[in-house]
Amino acid sequence: xxxEELQQVVDRWITTYGVRYFDPxxxxxxxxxxxxxxxxxxxxxxxxxxxxxxEVITTDRLADELADLLWVITCIANQTGCDLTAAIDKNIAKxxxxxxxxxxxxxxxxxxx
Numbered sequence: 001x002x003x004e005e006l007q008q009v010v011d012r013w014i015t016t017y018g019v020r021y022f023d024p025x026x027x028x029x030x031x032x033x034x035x036x037x038x039x040x041x042x043x044x045x046x047x048x049x050x051x052x053x054x055e056v057i058t059t060d061r062l063a064d065e066l067a068d069l070l071w072v073i074t075c076i077a078n079q080t081g082c083d084l085t086a087a088i089d090k091n092i093a094k095x096x097x098x099x100x101x102x103x104x105x106x107x108x109x110x111x112x113x
Contacts, residue, residue: 003084010074021079031072037065 001009014021022030043049044057051057077084103109 003088006070006074007078007084010071011078014075014078021075024076024079027072027076027079031069031076034065034068034072038062038069041065 021027041057041062044051044055045059045062074084076082077087
């Protein structure tokens, strides 16, 4: 699925099942909540924090939470008129120009060589 298709699928779902988009500030709060959920899973899967009793932490759960993040980001893009395909293309070009030698020259990234 392309980003353009994702934006269309999310819009169709919202207008069919979701009644309407939440207002942008509500979606910003939901985005923050979802980031917290990803952080909790990452801390337990890859960090030093252990799971709470009865808490099931898996990479499938991480994938689901990342999908929730993508969903909310797509909602925000749709309701604010952002074309995610154009935005990511522009963002990659910016990063490439700005950082084309920065990471390659960073000795800290070469610790495992």
